[in-house]
Amino acid sequence: MSASTLRGLMALALALVMPAAHAHLTQTGFGEFYDGMAHLAVSPMDLLLVLAAGLLAGLAGIPAARFTVLALPAAWLAGGLLAQRWPGLAGGEFIGLVPLVLTAALVALDARLRPAGLRVLVVGAGLIHGAANGAAMTAAGAGALSVLGAATAVVVFVTLLAAESTRAVAGWPRVLVRVMGSWITAAGILMFGWLLHAAR
Amino acid sequence: MKRLHCPPGPTALRWLLAAGAAALPLAALAHTDGAEAAGFLSGLAHPVSGLDHVLAMVAVGLWGAVLGAPALWILPVAFPVMMAFGGLLGLAGLPVPGVEVGIALSGIVLGAAVLAQLRPGLVVATLLVAVFAVFHGHAHGTELPAGASGLLYSLGFVIATGLLHGVGILIGEARRWGFGQRLIRTAGGGVAAAGVFFLWRALA
Secondary structure, three states: OOHHHHHHHHHHHHHHOOOOOOOOOOOOOOOHHHHHHHHHHOOHHHHHHHHHHHHHHHHHOHHHHHHHHHHHHHHHHHHHHHHHHOHHHOOOHHHHHHHHHHHHHHHHHOOOOOHHHHHHHHHHHHHHHHHHHHHHHHHOOOOHHHHHHHHHHHHHHHHHHHHHHHOOOOHHHHHHHHHHHHHHHHHHHHHHHHHHHHHO | OEOOOOOOOHHHHHHHHHHHHHHOOOOOOOOOOOOOOOOHHHHHHOHHHOHHHHHHHHHHHHHHHHHOOOHHHHHHHHHHHHHHHHHHHHHOOOOOOOHHHHHHHHHHHHHHHHHOOOEOOHHHHHHHHHHHHHHHHHHHHOOOOOOOOHHHHHHHHHHHHHHHHHHHHHHHHHHHOOOHHHHHHHHHHHHHHHHHHHHHHHHO
16 A cells, blocks of 8 residues: 555545544443443434344344344444544544445345455444443443443344344335335434534 | 326316415415424424425325335335435535425426326435435435534434425325225325425525
8 A cells, every 4th residue: 555545545534534423322220231231212213223233134144133233332432442442433424424324325225245344344333332332431430330331222123123124024014114214214314414414 | 117097087176276375375485494403303393394395305205106116115215315415415515406396396296296197217206216315315415403412413313304205105005995096186186286386485
């Protein structure tokens, strides 16, 4: 890799990395683990990503669903723990929107992804969103237990969603899943617009 | 392009005129009255605040019902994504010429397609709906106020649009009954008539 390419990549990375997400962590009163679990439920971008990933995994079939219900939370946990150690790893909302829109668009298109492609997407999405969680939780003074709580919530949600959407083999259930994918895609694209608007 | 040869009778025309008159709004159109992006419910309410948007969305569903599968669900899948793209352009400050005219034309064309039971190919129908979606999205994108709950607002906005398509599809299901075809064509004519009014307003 030439020096100019390296400089270009570094500049792109710096441009994409936004300041860490605003510190906010729901206080359940039951401790950090449950605070982390609740965090997913009140974070629309995370929740929509888990929804889209669950739907995509279900549409892709049982092997893909099995991989996703394990890999997405594991990557989420890894990203969260890494970002708690190095908060600079966490990207901003722009970065978080990329896997969200991509995953949801694949659901809307009912795309037949190769297994390797799905794995990269699921692990990448988990790492990115987990890192954003980890950085936010650190900023809020929460520790690793909160990240573990968030990853546990991801397990619950993605398992339920993947199990349901796996049954949507054909007909109207599959159409409904695709419609949901298009809605999430559209909301994500609009969110890009909001961020661009705010940055102007 | 196939066309069903069944011109509207006098009764249908009376219904058409009545629907057109009922559809005349006192004021235009798709759009907030200084509402803030407070969240999901605000987004949900935004698309139904303008008759031009509502009628076009319902017409998309109606036309999907006329076209049948797979257009029945491809149009409602394509529309929100392209509408969001238009919204992105609007939020980013990128101009799209003739937005209000495009919105009015969407009512005329989609309504006329339902009235005349036009059945073009899937690609043509999808492209047509996608182009109109950009106009609708841009109009809303330039009007959406920034807020803390942008994603929820957007989601509510998109879901409301999708539900309006659903209303059109449900109305379109009336084709299974004897009076259904006439009802659907009357509804299409009403949308087209309203579109003419919106066009007149846009050009005035």
